[in-house]
Amino acid sequence: MSSSSVIEKPLPPDLEAINLSKHFGTLVALDKVSLHLKPGSFHALLGENGAGKSTLVKCVMGFYQPTSGDVCVGKQSRGIKNPAAAHQLGIGMVYQHFTSVPAMTVAENLVLSRFEGSPLINWQQEREQLGAFMDTAPFHLPLERPVGELAAGEKQKLEILKQLYLKSRILILDEPTSVLTPDEADEVLGLLREEVTKGKLSVLMISHKFREVTAFADEVTVLRKGKLAGQGLVKELTIADMGAMMLGEAREVKSVAKTTLENPAPVLELRELGADKDNGLPALERINLTVNKGEIVGIAGVSGNGQKELVEVLCGQRSPTTGQVCVNGQPYQPTRKEMTKHQVYVLPEEPLQNACVPHMSVAENLALRTFDRPPQSKRGFLFLNVIRQMARALIETFSIRTPSAQTPVGNLSGGNVQRTVLARELSSETIQLLIVSNPCFGLDFSAVEYIHSQILAARNRGVAILLVSEDLDELLILADRLLVMSEGKLVYESAIADADIATIGHRMAGH
Amino acid sequence: MMQMQSWRKTLEFICIPLGAILAALFAFGIFCAFAGGNPFGVYYSIYRAAFGSWSAFQNTLIRASPLMLSALCTILPARLGLVIIGNEGAIVLGGLGAVAVGLAIQGGAPIIVQLGMALGGMAVGGLWIALVGILRHYRAVNETISSLLMNYIAIALLNQLVEGPMRDPSSLNKPSSYPIADVNMLGNLPGMRVHYGLLFGIIACILAYILIQRTTFGFAARMAGGNLRAAKIAGLPVGKLTIAICFLGGACAGLAGMVEVAAVHGRANISLNSNYGYGGVLVAFVARQNPLAAILVSIMLGGILASAGILQRSHGLPDATALVFQGLVFLSILYSDSLYGRFDFFKERAIATSEV
Numbered sequence: 001m002s003s004s005s006v007i008e009k010p011l012p013p014d015l016e017a018i019n020l021s022k023h024f025g026t027l028v029a030l031d032k033v034s035l036h037l038k039p040g041s042f043h044a045l046l047g048e049n050g051a052g053k054s055t056l057v058k059c060v061m062g063f064y065q066p067t068s069g070d071v072c073v074g075k076q077s078r079g080i081k082n083p084a085a086a087h088q089l090g091i092g093m094v095y096q097h098f099t100s101v102p103a104m105t106v107a108e109n110l111v112l113s114r115f116e117g118s119p120l121i122n123w124q125q126e127r128e129q130l131g132a133f134m135d136t137a138p139f140h141l142p143l144e145r146p147v148g149e150l151a152a153g154e155k156q157k158l159e160i161l162k163q164l165y166l167k168s169r170i171l172i173l174d175e176p177t178s179v180l181t182p183d184e185a186d187e188v189l190g191l192l193r194e195e196v197t198k199g200k201l202s203v204l205m206i207s208h209k210f211r212e213v214t215a216f217a218d219e220v221t222v223l224r225k226g227k228l229a230g231q232g233l234v235k236e237l238t239i240a241d242m243g244a245m246m247l248g249e250a251r252e253v254k255s256v257a258k259t260t261l262e263n264p265a266p267v268l269e270l271r272e273l274g275a276d277k278d279n280g281l282p283a284l285e286r287i288n289l290t291v292n293k294g295e296i297v298g299i300a301g302v303s304g305n306g307q308k309e310l311v312e313v314l315c316g317q318r319s320p321t322t323g324q325v326c327v328n329g330q331p332y333q334p335t336r337k338e339m340t341k342h343q344v345y346v347l348p349e350e351p352l353q354n355a356c357v358p359h360m361s362v363a364e365n366l367a368l369r370t371f372d373r374p375p376q377s378k379r380g381f382l383f384l385n386v387i388r389q390m391a392r393a394l395i396e397t398f399s400i401r402t403p404s405a406q407t408p409v410g411n412l413s414g415g416n417v418q419r420t421v422l423a424r425e426l427s428s429e430t431i432q433l434l435i436v437s438n439p440c441f442g443l444d445f446s447a448v449e450y451i452h453s454q455i456l457a458a459r460n461r462g463v464a465i466l467l468v469s470e471d472l473d474e475l476l477i478l479a480d481r482l483l484v485m486s487e488g489k490l491v492y493e494s495a496i497a498d499a500d501i502a503t504i505g506h507r508m509a510g511h
Numbered sequence: 512m513m514q515m516q517s518w519r520k521t522l523e524f525i526c527i528p529l530g531a532i533l534a535a536l537f538a539f540g541i542f543c544a545f546a547g548g549n550p551f552g553v554y555y556s557i558y559r560a561a562f563g564s565w566s567a568f569q570n571t572l573i574r575a576s577p578l579m580l581s582a583l584c585t586i587l588p589a590r591l592g593l594v595i596i597g598n599e600g601a602i603v604l605g606g607l608g609a610v611a612v613g614l615a616i617q618g619g620a621p622i623i624v625q626l627g628m629a630l631g632g633m634a635v636g637g638l639w640i641a642l643v644g645i646l647r648h649y650r651a652v653n654e655t656i657s658s659l660l661m662n663y664i665a666i667a668l669l670n671q672l673v674e675g676p677m678r679d680p681s682s683l684n685k686p687s688s689y690p691i692a693d694v695n696m697l698g699n700l701p702g703m704r705v706h707y708g709l710l711f712g713i714i715a716c717i718l719a720y721i722l723i724q725r726t727t728f729g730f731a732a733r734m735a736g737g738n739l740r741a742a743k744i745a746g747l748p749v750g751k752l753t754i755a756i757c758f759l760g761g762a763c764a765g766l767a768g769m770v771e772v773a774a775v776h777g778r779a780n781i782s783l784n785s786n787y788g789y790g791g792v793l794v795a796f797v798a799r800q801n802p803l804a805a806i807l808v809s810i811m812l813g814g815i816l817a818s819a820g821i822l823q824r825s826h827g828l829p830d831a832t833a834l835v836f837q838g839l840v841f842l843s844i845l846y847s848d849s850l851y852g853r854f855d856f857f858k859e860r861a862i863a864t865s866e867v
Contacts, residue, residue, distance in 0.1 A: 018758030125599040317743045346744050355744050357737030366736060368745045460564050 010040035012169035013074035013090065015060070020069035022055050029055040031226045032069065035364035037170065040199040041463055042192075044217035044234070046246055048472065052226040053206045057172050059088045061093050073170075078463060092168030093209045093269035094159045096175045102148035106141050106158060113162045138191045153184030160192065164201075173205040175241055189216045208238045208246075208302050210509040222246050236421060243505035247472060259460045266291035267328060267433050269463035275309045277368060283309035283426075285488045286323065290468075291433070296455070296465040298479030299490075300341045300472055302508050307468045308349075311437040314466070315346040317354075336372075342432060345369075345425040347418075349438035355421045358410030361393035362402050365409045366424050396421035415447035434458055437468045452478060472504070486510050523857035527837035528797070531847035535839040548826045553834060556834070559819040561814025562793030567816060572705045575773075576815030577602070580807040581791025582798065583719050587760035588654070589800040590723055591753055592736040597658025598764045599645055600665030600786025601636035605765025606772040607669055608635030610779040611677070613772075614690045617704045624695040628769050636765015637666065637758040644757030648750045666784050673780055689782035697774040708770035712809070715763050721800040722759075732756050787809070790816075793837075812837065 015037040022030040030052040030479060037043045047053045059066045061079035069079050073089045080086050083093070089346070101243045107130050130143055138159040147155060156176060163171055171192070174301045177185035187241045193216045195201045207213055213220055214234060222230040222245040230245035259327040268291040277283040292295045301307055312318035314325065316334030327342040338344075348354035356365050367387045370376050375386050391405040400419045402412055411418055418439065423433065436455060455478060459465055469475050476484055482499050484492035484507040492507040540550030563683050580782035584598040612631030616624055643661065646652035670686075677688040697707045703843050735742035742749055768783060776782050794812055799805035821835035826832075 181644060300746055315744045316746055334743075334746055336748070339746045348744060354740050355736075357734055357741055360733065360737055362729070364733075367730075368741065371730050377727050380728060382725050383723070384728060 005485045011199050014039055014072070015170050015202065015204070016072040017056065017060060018070045020056060020059055020071070021067045022052075022059055022064055023067045027391055028065075033223065033228045034223050035204075035231075036203050037202050038219070039202055040196060041218045042205070042219045042257050042364050043202045044213040045223070046208060046210075046213060046220055046242060046472070047223035047229070047359065048208065048246060051223040051229075052245075053173065053223055054374055055173065055226075056194065057206060058364075059203070059369065061091065061172065074208050087166060090167065090169040092163030092166055092170070093172040093174065094163060094176055095158075095216075098145045098155045098159060099208050100127065100155060100162075103146060105146050107143040107149075108202055109158065110143075110162060111165060120361050125347070127245050133165060137164060138195050139188075146357035151184070153188060154431055156184070156188055157425060158193050160188070162446060166471045169200075171205070171258045173203060174207050175208070177207075183197070185220060186215075186234075186402055187247050189443045190218075193331055195450050208509070210505075213351070214239065239506065240502055241271075243509075245506055246503065247501055248259075248341065260294070264295060266290045268466060269326040269329075270323065271326065273305075273310075273313065273320055273325065275313050275318055275320050277309060283320075283488050284313070284320075287488075287490060289490065291464045291466050291481070293432075293464050294459060294462045295481065296459050296467050296479045298475035298496075299466070299468045300482060300504060300508060301470070301473050301485035305485050306486055307437070307470075307507070308489075308509065309470055310436060311346075311348060314435045315348060340373075342401065343428060343430050343435045344435070345428065345431050347425055347434065347436045347439050349441055351421040352410065352414075352417045355425075356417060357406050357408055361406045362409050362420055363405040365420055366391045366405075369424055369428070380421065394423040394427055407446055415443050418443060418447065418451065422454055426454055430457065431461075431463050434463050434465045435468075436465060438470060439467075440462075440474060448474075472501075515619050520589050523851065523854070526857075527847045527850055528844055530842060531843040535626075535836075535837055535843040538843070539839050542839075543819075543826075543828065543832070547607050548828050553822065553826055553828070554855040556821050557815070557818040558826055560664075560818035565819065566704075568844070569704045570708050570817045571810060571814040573753070573813070574623070574816045576620075576706070576708040576712040577767040577771055577787040578789050578794050578812055579806055580708075580714050580763045580770065580811035581787050582809060583715055583763035583802060584636075584760040584788075585795035586798070586800045586802055586805060587719060587723075587756050587791050588644070589728070589795065590732045590736050591661055591756050592739075593644070593647065593753070593757070593758070594655045594761060595640060595643060595658045595794045596655060596768075596789075597640055597761075598791045599667075599784065599786070600658070600662035601639050601761045601764035602768040603662075603665045603669045603783045603851065604639050604769030605632035605636035606766065606776075606783040607677075607688075607779050608632050608766070608773050609769035610688050610691065613695060614689055621694050625697060625773065628773050629766060632663060632764070632765040632769030632772075633762035635840060636768060637760075638760035640761025640764070641754050642756040643721055643761075644754040647757075648682070648753045660710070662788065670781065671781065675726075677779070679778070682780070685780050685782075687778045690778040691771035691773060693777075694809075699769065703812060706770070706774035708767075708774050710721075711766060711770060714765065716802040716806050717764070723802070728752075728755070729768050764791070767791075793841050797841060811840075815840070 017033060017035045019032045019034055020030055021032050033052065035056070037041065045053050045056070055113065058064045060071055060080070062085050071080055073091070078089060100242065104112065107127065110130060111126055134140055134143065141154060141158055141161065147158065150158065159170065176188065179195065180188065181454065189212060191309060192201070192203055196203055205217065217234050220234050220237065220240060221228070224246060243483060268288040270287050271285060273287040274282065275284040287310065299307060302477060309318060314318050327344060332338055332342065346355070352358055362491045367376055367390070371382060371387065376383060376390065388405050395402060395405060398419050400423060401416050409417060411419065439451050439455065455465065467478055476499070478497065479496050481493070481495055482489050484504055486507060487510060492504060536554065540554070543553045545548045560567055562568050581598045581602060584601055585595055588595045609628040613624055613628040616627050639661065640658065643654050643658045645658050647654040661753035673688050674686040678686050679689040699706050700710065723733065731747050732752050734745065735747055735752050739749065767787060771783055773778055790812055794805050796806045798808045813839050815833055819830045822828045822832045823830040
């Protein structure tokens, strides 16, 4: 391995995706998308969640085999069978989340990342080579520092360094800045930009931040719902143009049967609510929010801007750091007693991980809210036949497809797990407040339709609903009032009739 | 239809452990042959010593009863997803607590003294393991390691007390506490040499089963053990559940200590530390954390323990041979855990009636 051939390398090869499609069963995740990453250019891939960005990139990397279409590297068609084959062609991917071993040093992680490896490591030789490599690398990291001691920005640099170390000439970055502060993001992307300008690298970056696209990218490709929505040179496009491509211009608010209440009373009130992320950095900053009876308040935003933490605080999975949650005018703690008293229910995202016990039966999971009250139990003893009967009724009403009430809920399909949770959370006659988070993520069209209709039906019954979603279409269909969350703050509010898509796009992107 | 499904599942739960025991017997036979014994003679001797006669079976039962109680100390917290192996410590301290209460109220009616000893043992054992739960819930201390280390503290505490403040000056070779008066000792079951501890063990296992499967407390614990995030969404008090279930588990092991003191040794000394704690951990895992299965597994392990002597006497094998057998049985049963769901015969049949 020689590291002296730094100067005057030829440009990286072309990377082209030609009419690439990927179907998962009946779901079309990617529909005839073409993209050309020119040698020595910085290309951004924009789109909402579920637009097909990751699918496209995974087809290129060989994680998925495309249903139809072709991937060409250096003007030659290559059937990339697996990620190792992609690496052979000089394509490397940097993931959203770190893939280094925290307890090992930078040098050890770099050596570890090599695909082939002799059983013995000559550390002296490795160190010399790594030292020489570091001298030519765009970023410098202390080789002997354990990765656990590095800051987030430095860890992301290490991920990129790994790819350079593996001699990747084409870098694919999957939302590389989602875990970085804006300053760290600018530094990392700025240095990569310099490498691209020097002709050493080509970069394809998945993003949903317009700011980064305009600051660093040469070209942009926009996807919407699996289709190509637009393509062009960044300097010829405005943010408004890109926003329109990403969100779609011809969006009309579908009217659904909504009844309005005479005198709306506030049910959920958040006062100056704050919370931290897992890493101790603030996630929510002094949120104030009211949800009235019979109203759906939608919260839009790019993922990772505090929505997850907000929902976790409301459903008792995270403690707030400041402020107060009030339900029906009284301070509210998410204990079982108060949940029952105020009739608060939750449809969290990823229901199998968040709201079910996978190895317990559908019947037991359906009883999670009610098992400690008559008729399902008396004086602490469960009546299993009552629980089973109630489960059968719910399975019938909500059309949950399961072999039996005794089947472990983890064996059901995603849509039926969501139906199970929906049945449990919406079957109460006296429900007053419902917290919903990305209820349709990863579900097919008919399941989406059904879940939307159930949420609307609850609203029309007078339930106050807080709907957090990354799918703007969903919010436009369901919400009465729309708020945008960005960097832990609510930055926009409007009634759904007055909502302005362009402004929402700007606010979501942090402008 | 549901009958059919559970029928195949039940058969799986019986066939796989049985197969594992046969495999262990086979491996043990090879070991005995190498050690110079006749494998079939050894099998027969184990059978005779463990279950061969009423008298032998009673020996087995005497050893099985503390194992049942001790196993519950692992089984109950396991429902909450905790792996607790502090049974030995809870037994030792439970015995100590029982002696302390028994000596303090020794003038009372025997039934009161026995009740006091039982409550004393359960309270001390329960608090000991509850401490593990508290460390786990509030300070995120790994419960397996903390409960293991607390065993050593418990044994040191026992030694300190019986050699110091609680020592009976007449116990010369083996420092012990003052003895419990004969009238206050737990008697034997009618017509048997087996003490009442066996009854305690069986009742405790049945109660534990009911607690886990049929009460709201058990349901909440299973939910929290299965998915903490789902339990929090349902507002279940996870901290209280953790501490309560640890207390109950520890109380069972504490009762085992009380039984050992009040039915076997008559006083607290280092004999309390006789590996029933670790045996209980094994029972819990072999029984797949099911309290009813723990009754049977305890009797099986009790039988193996009871056969140690005869292997030495009649076959010239070292008495640790029983430990080899025990190890082989447990290894193969733990290995067989990975076989569940691997055999098509035991799989639930697809339901033809449900539409696709």
